[in-house]
Amino acid sequence: DVVMTQTPVSLSVSLGGQVSISCRSSQSLVHNNGNTYLSWYLQKPGQSPQLLIYKVSNRFSGISDRFSGSGSGTDFTLKISRVEPDDLGVYYCGQGTQYPRTFGGGTKLELK
Amino acid sequence: EVQLVESGGGLVQPGRSLKLSCAASGFTFSNYYMAWVRQAPKKGLEWVATISTSGSRTYYPDSVKGRFTISRDNAKSSLYLQMNSLKSEDTATYYCARRDGNYGGYTGWGQGVMVTVSS
Numbered sequence: 001d002v003v004m005t006q007t008p009v010s011l012s013v014s015l016g017g018q019v020s021i022s023c024r025s026s027q028s029l030v031h032n033n034g035n036t037y038l039s040w041y042l043q044k045p046g047q048s049p050q051l052l053i054y055k056v057s058n059r060f061s062g063i064s065d066r067f068s069g070s071g072s073g074t075d076f077t078l079k080i081s082r083v084e085p086d087d088l089g090v091y092y093c094g095q096g097t098q099y100p101r102t103f104g105g106g107t108k109l110e111l112k
Numbered sequence: 113e114v115q116l117v118e119s120g121g122g123l124v125q126p127g128r129s130l131k132l133s134c135a136a137s138g139f140t141f142s143n144y145y146m147a148w149v150r151q152a153p154k155k156g157l158e159w160v161a162t163i164s165t166s167g168s169r170t171y172y173p174d175s176v177k178g179r180f181t182i183s184r185d186n187a188k189s190s191l192y193l194q195m196n197s198l199k200s201e202d203t204a205t206y207y208c209a210r211r212d213g214n215y216g217g218y219t220g221w222g223q224g225v226m227v228t229v230s231s
Contacts, residue, residue: 037216101159
């Protein structure tokens with residue numbers, strides 16, 4: 001199974017600040033078809049998760065350009081710039097390259 | 113707009129069964145793989161099952177394989193999860209999710225339904 005390791009577990013940020021979240025996989029997430037199925041999700045308090053980033057660096061429909069994803073192979077990063085109150089919650093990375101599908105343990109973004 | 117509405121959760125004793133349902137609307141259900149993802153209280157996300165568009169292929173993690181069965185009825189735009197031999201560690205909120213192959217991720221989520229396994 002692919003183990004997804006997210007760091008840090010929690011993060012404190014001031015409004016308007018910038019943060020980075022790391023996600024590392026125990027195996028390469030490059031699929032046989034050449035795509036890398038690494039996604040980022042945000043779960044706001046009391047809500048269901050929502051897709052932010054797909055295939056490493058593509059923003060999903062309606063997602064602000066303050067969110068950016070990067071990385072390759074086994075090492076990935078989510079950056080959030082100009083943090084707003086609505087960005088707070090728990091961020092998860094997830095891989096869709098192989099079964100079983102797996103998620104990182106989550107990174108909680110809080111206000112400083 | 114993608115809408116996924118789960119139902120069927122509740123309190124159940126260990127060893128018993130429960131069946132979850134998910135009613136989909138706002139998209140052509142039969143065109144998408146569908147999945148169940150769960151979240152134990154105060155814990156992270158755990159993938160539980162995926163089913164292909166026709167229902168001919170299903171996938172499970174070892175933690176539920178042989179106990180859980182995912183199915184779908186494309187005519188009713190509905191997804192199901194039959195859970196047998198439930199254990200306390202199955203206690204979680206269960207989310208129905210739309211898997212989009214173009215994105216390689218889950219592009220729609222339900223509000224979730226709580227399942228509590230306890231005597």
